Amino acid sequence: MTEQFFNRELSWLSFNERVLMEGRDRSLPLLERLKFSGIFSNNLDEFFMVRVGSIKEQIRAGYSEKDSSGDHPETVYQKIVDKVKALILLQEAITGECLMDLADQGVEICGCSEKSMDFQAQFHQFFNAQIYPVLTPMAVDFSRPFPHISGKALYIAAKIRVGDKPQLAILQVPQILSRMVPFKRENKTCYVLLENIILSHLDQLFPGYGVESAGIFRITRNADMELIQDVAEDLLMVIEEAVKKRKWGEVIRLEVKAGMDPWILEVLQSALSVKDNEIYRISGMMALTHWLSFDPPIGKTALARPRYKPRKLPYMVKGNIFKLIKEGDIFVHHPYESFDLVVDLVKKASEDPKVLAIKQTLYRVSGDSPIIKALEGAVERGKQVTVLVELMARFDEENNISWAKRLEKKGVNVIYGLVGYKTHSKITLIVRKEMKDIRRYVHLATGNYNNSTAKLYTDMGYFTCKEHYGSDASQFFNMISGFSNEVKTHLLTVAPYHLREKFYGLIQREIDLAKAGKKARIVAKMNALVDDGMVEKLYEASRAGVGIQLIIRGICTLVPGVKGQSEHIEVKSIIGEFLEHSRIYYFENGGRGEIYLSSADWMTRNLNRRIELLFPVEDRMVLKRIRLILDLYLKDNVKSWTLGSDGTYRKLPLKDDKQVWAHEILKNLDYRDNESFIANLKERM
Amino acid sequence: MNSIYSAIDLGSNSIKMKIVQYGDSKIRCLENISKEVDIGEAVFTKGYLEHHKVQEIIGILQYFKQVMATYEVDRYRAVATSAMRFTENSQSILELIHMKTGFKVEILEDTVEKFITYKSIRDKVPDYQEIRQGSLLVELNTGSCDISMYLKNKLVMNEEFILGTKILKNLMKQIEAVQVNYLPVVEEFIEARTSHIFRLIRNKKIRHYLVVGGEVAQMKSMLFGGRAQISREDFEALYQDIITDHRELRSRVEDLGVDWYELMATVLVNHTFLSLVKTQALALSDINLRDGIIAELIEKDYSLNRYRIFNEDMIFLATSIAKRYKTNLPHAKWIRKNSLVIYREMKRHYPFEERDEVILQLSALLHEIGKFTRMKDYMNTSFSKVKNLSILGMTEEEMRLVASVCLVMISPRDFKKNENLLLVREDQMNRIFKLGAILTLADSLDKSKRQKITLLKVALVEGDLKLEARAREDATLENWDYEQKRRFFINTYGIHPRLEYR
DSSP, X not given: OOSSBOOHHHHHHHHHHHHHHGGGOTTSOHHHHHHHHHHHHHHHHHHIIIIIHHHHHHHHTTOOOXXXXXXXXXXXXXXXXHHHHHHHHHHHHHHHHHHHHHHHTTEEEEOSOOOOHHHHHHHHHHIIIIIGGGOOOEEEOTTSOOOOOOTTOEEEEEEEEETTEEEEEEEEOOSSSOSEEEEEETTEEEEEEHHHHHHTTHHHHXXXXXXXXXXXXXXXXXXXXXXXXXXXXXXXXXXXXXXXXHTTOOEEEEEEETTOOHHHHHHHHHHTTOOGGGEEEESSXXXXXXXXXXXXXXXXXXXSOOOOOOBOOGGGGSSOHHHHHHHSOEEEEETTBOTHHHHHHHHHHHHOTTEEEEEEEESSOOTTOHHHHHHHHHHHTTOEEEEEEOTTSTTOHHHHHHHHHHHHHHTOEEEOOOTTOEXXXXXEEEEEEOSSSEEXXXXXXXXXXXXXXXXXXXXXXXXXXXHHHHHHHHHHHHHHTTOOOOOOOSSOEEETTTHHHHHHHHHHHHHHHHHTTSOOEEEEEESOEEOHHHHHHHHHHHHTTOEEEEEESSOBOBOOSOTTTTTTEEEEEEOXXXXXXXXXXXXXXXXXXXXXXXXXXXXXXXXXXXXXXEEEOOOHHHHHHHHHHHHHHHHOOSSEEEEOTTSOEEOOOOSSSOOOOHHHXXXXXXXXXXXXXXXXXXXXX | OOEEEEEXXXXXXXXXEEEEEEETTEEEEEEEEXXXXXXXXXXXXXXXXXXXXXXXXXXXXXXXXXXXXXXXXXXXXXXXXXXXXXXXXXXXXXXXXXXXHOOOEEEOOXXXXXXXXXHTHHHHOTTHHHXXXXXXXXXXXXXXXXXXXXXXXXXXXXXXXXXXXXXXXXXXXXXXXXXXXXXXXXXXXXXXXXXXXXXXXXXXXXXXXXXXXXXXXXXXXXXXXXXXXXXXXXXXXXXXXXXXXXXXXXXXXXXTTOOHHHHHHHHHHHHHHHTTSOOSEEEEOOOOHHHHHHHHXXXXXXXXXXXXXXXXXXXXXXXXXXXXXXXXXXXXXXXXXXXXXXXXXXXXXXXXXXXXXXXXXXXXXXXXXXXXXXXXXXXXXXXXXXXXXXXXTOOHHHHHHHHHHHHHHHOTTTGGGOGGGGXXXXXXXXXXXXXXXXXXXXXXXXXTSSOOEEEEEEEEETTEEEEEEEESSOOHXXXXXXXXXXXXXXXXXXXXXXXXXX
């Protein structure tokens, strides 16, 4: 690293390390701890597919420029490899600890070497009845091409003897079966990994051939899609093609079970064109993502965290949502407050005869989305429905293509946004013809219209029917439809047009105020801070004496606490039960605090290459409430990590006995509305 | 329920749409969309629009249609301006647009476009009454430059020059190739083209200077940080910077994809005209055709008086032109006033066209302007001058009608032989006679041009048109002429005028 910037990839790995470390928190239920291990694996897969893939591309293309942190791509790659290997060891240790604790609780993960006849009988029966019919062993020899190996799937490679020569056979561990197979043993539940059951039955799969050795492996492919969008006439078709191609992306990681037969490894390495530093030897379980969907056995529910049920405040269940919004702006904080209000708005709009039109941006939508159903219903009832579907939402492309086509068939006006820009903003506009007036209802949010993730991600939403928001929303939809050049808005700021300038302007105002001896402070909460321009502007603010507190869940390339550069900047990261996803920007403004919510992080891609929205919170009560939530996050000392100027994150030791655990407080706080929220939260803090 | 209106404008550089809600005397903007599409460049260089460009226009209009459906628009008006006027294949394009989008687009003549645009001053400029007391409006468009002047609540001048941004851009490019300091040369050219109206502007009590037209938005954002009002000092400072060294500004402007030459054309034209007035500030006004169209739609539906003064601008302008041609104004005004009284009474019983009242008044005011150059037999001179006048709000066809009515009025006995009338469409002849008959009758009552007679009452009584009058001195000449001319009225309407003095 330079004094100025941390490396973004290493910063990301550091974030994933914090996720993994949650598995060490003994105050959490055991399965919750294992879930963090699963999240770690899942995150790491995506990191390899996208980020490592991109760095490998740079190396291959001979790109030799240093990045902001002062490293060449080759150096960055080697640092990633070293860090990942260290993290895998840590993951094995943490998972091992958890599994031992789990065994103490009566849930065991067994091998296949169990001698008891009863147990062996259960194995055989399960293998023959459930596994054997879905297995497809593939022999590898010179007469046929090496079979296609899917990314992220588990495979078994076996060395079998054909005559006097060894030959490789490959079979995929079936994904349709549960990875953890439960068996009964002396009234206890014991789980055996599916791949282990298959491994113990290899002789049965290759009768007449001697199975000399076998091992599990898994590959990761480069999934960093490059689209030539400028010439793409039919974006839908181009993305469909690209998604297909992704299945054939270059192999950038080969995970093998430690101790794999060197002959098997050599054949795999050669067939998959994998270099030595792309091989990762795993001693423990491979691919731990199965812990994400692992349900506790009957009678052991205490091992998992009780499912949290988002609350519905009294006013949220009152009759007419349009009337409710007309009475005043509504703020919702997910997952503490139910996402149903958002779904209700779209549902009611689809049924309400007064509603003329619904317009919405959709980025990631759940599989069986009630919002999609409501939109379809609206079209059937003769309303104008326009939906902007972002086809390039990473790893959701296929899903998005499928329901974009479905909506189109129903008669929804589906648009795919502006060429070259991902539409990441989250906004809904409903046009309603009321007694005398046309009234526009707007919902703006920091998170996606996804009722599933809304239970896991912390996000904020804002409902309003104020004229300026409605007028801006109309303009915004015209702009992203590609039929309007003007982006002259009153309250909303749109990236890539004016968002960067807006943020620079807001920071500059704090700088000017600080220099004038007035109150100046910035509190910003986001997912990542990766933009040299923004970081430098923050350094400038720090040098001017502006106090800056950043709550950044993931990557942060800003170096805090450096004298003469960033001594007034503090960076913390909160990792916990919910994924911190809301983007909140607070500016002290000489005592007249302003809060903005946004779909955008302070990342170059958000500011330059995406369609994003930033909107001010105008309602004073809501503003107070969000300000208080920020304070709570700043005070959190249970799930918070502080970033040091050396790039390491540390959990601060508790200075006094008072624990402030933001997620738990927000989950359990007793309140009916914004006012009681403010009063009660103040008491808890 | 309030009404929802939409106005669509197919301009040279963009297609724009505005949707508003009107109710409780308030206009609320719901949508204001503008999509750049270069129609002008293709038309002005090739003379026609190619298929792909037409498809692009249709695509945009289809989107506009969707947006209109969002609000269940009650009424719309879609118009096309200069680019479509000059397009050879405009009729087939408009048919195609109608087929594919359902929109009926009408091509507006320049004078009508401006008339409608200026109507929006009523809603867009908070102190519009103050503007009408004394202001100069300078409008630069793709094909032309338009200078208008309001004095004492009247539009007294509206001059159009073929001096649009396209012409000036070409000129700038050519001069730039041979002269480093090319901008003053272009300004010299602008002065030469427009100087004949300078005397009409100088020394007038102009209190406001308004920059209007397509380039205003860019001028505002590129050069003046979005300000709607700029001081004369700031404008002069900018002009001096541009003249001395504009490299940095030019690269900034061009980086943003703005046409440097077109922007400079606006600056130079305004610098030329600003030098004629003493105002201390320039207002960069965003009055536009869409707002004017909406004003007209509202006016029609709600029979509003709100735009009355703007509707009278064409009368003020005709008066001002008549004055410039040294017309006997008291006489012309007397005829206008009294013919209007007769017309309104006739209208209660006979069908007239919507625009006949305006044609009648303009004919009354302009019928003698030919005398300015040819006293003898001025009939044909008046005809050709009036026909070629360009008056805000009047189409070319309407001006031909005005000219024909003048012809009939001047020479009610011989007009049928006049070859100029051969140019008039057969179906318009009856209209011309009807208006001509009224004007001839009114003219006869002021034969001496001394306004001796006051018409007290006009009424159709028992099949006769009773004209009750009072004469302040001997009216023998008027009576004699009246007897000569009333025959034409009887032949046209089958009604006997009956002049009675009190």
